[in-house]
Amino acid sequence: MINRYTVVGQPIAHSLSPVVHQLFGELTQRKICYTRTESTPETLSQTIESLKSQGYKGCNVTSPFKPQAVEVCDKLSREARLAGSVNTIHMRKDGTMVGHTTDGKGLVVDIVSNKRHTVRDKRVLVMGAGGASRGVMQALLEQQPATLHVANRTAEKAIELIGIFREFGEITASGYADLSTLEGFDIVINATTLGMSGQMPELPSQLLNPEALAYDMTYVKQDTPFMLWAKDRGAQTSNGLGMLVEQAAEAFLVWEDVRPKTRMVYPRLREMLV
Numbered sequence: 001m002i003n004r005y006t007v008v009g010q011p012i013a014h015s016l017s018p019v020v021h022q023l024f025g026e027l028t029q030r031k032i033c034y035t036r037t038e039s040t041p042e043t044l045s046q047t048i049e050s051l052k053s054q055g056y057k058g059c060n061v062t063s064p065f066k067p068q069a070v071e072v073c074d075k076l077s078r079e080a081r082l083a084g085s086v087n088t089i090h091m092r093k094d095g096t097m098v099g100h101t102t103d104g105k106g107l108v109v110d111i112v113s114n115k116r117h118t119v120r121d122k123r124v125l126v127m128g129a130g131g132a133s134r135g136v137m138q139a140l141l142e143q144q145p146a147t148l149h150v151a152n153r154t155a156e157k158a159i160e161l162i163g164i165f166r167e168f169g170e171i172t173a174s175g176y177a178d179l180s181t182l183e184g185f186d187i188v189i190n191a192t193t194l195g196m197s198g199q200m201p202e203l204p205s206q207l208l209n210p211e212a213l214a215y216d217m218t219y220v221k222q223d224t225p226f227m228l229w230a231k232d233r234g235a236q237t238s239n240g241l242g243m244l245v246e247q248a249a250e251a252f253l254v255w256e257d258v259r260p261k262t263r264m265v266y267p268r269l270r271e272m273l274v
């Protein structure tokens with residue numbers, strides 16, 4: 001029996017998820033079929049219900065549907081409920097659909113295991129207070145950083161996250177202009193897409209501590225403007241490819257009860273993306 005999965009988004013043709021999950025299937029000797037499915041905000045619920053009726057075991061949900069997918073699910077994991085976001089739906093045998101978010105775990109695994117940066121007792125900055133940042137807050141705070149600061153163009157939106165996630169650890173918030181008054185950070189995560197449109201905020205020179213990691217959650221082949229800015233200041237940089245792979249591995253674990261050895265996937269992906 002072949003278990004069927006898909007990723008739902010708009011647009012979706014560029015998604016690497018089918019490649020990643022097919023590799024996972026090979027590595028774990030699981031017979032799976034993983035495809036891409038285009039939807040619209042108006043038809044998302046029907047699209048996902050149709051997948052369930054066709055016998056799919058699950059699906060991933062990507063931009064712009066992660067918040068909307070919360071309403072489609074019958075149950076939510078605690079992480080998905082707090083994040084207000086679902087990127088993985090498990091279609092169970094009893095007919096219920098359980099929503100998960102694996103983005104936070106994927107980000108942390110990439111930073112800690114792949115990039116070899118400790119989060120515990122470090123100063124961490126997340127730029128942006130939208131869905132991407134909200135989806136990783138809990139996982140970052142559970143690593144017990146010295147502080148987790150959220151900066152956003154609208155400070156009020158960043159401050160809202162304090163009330164949602166303060167039970168997990170020390171969290172502060174501000175607008176971008178206030179970053180110049182703060183001490184430097186050991187890990188800076190760009191959870192916005194501003195840099196891709198040439199709108200990256202002006203950042204203070206002391207933002208990055210020595211040997212800091214500058215992590216851009218956006219995945220593109222070229223360095224993003226944020227990464228170029230950080231490289232000029234001597235920081236280690238990373239795009240979101242590792243997060244993509246590691247969050248996919250967490251989703252695979254939800255569906256297939258096994259977490260693939262992701263280190264085997266990266267060489268194959270890099271060959272494809274040269």
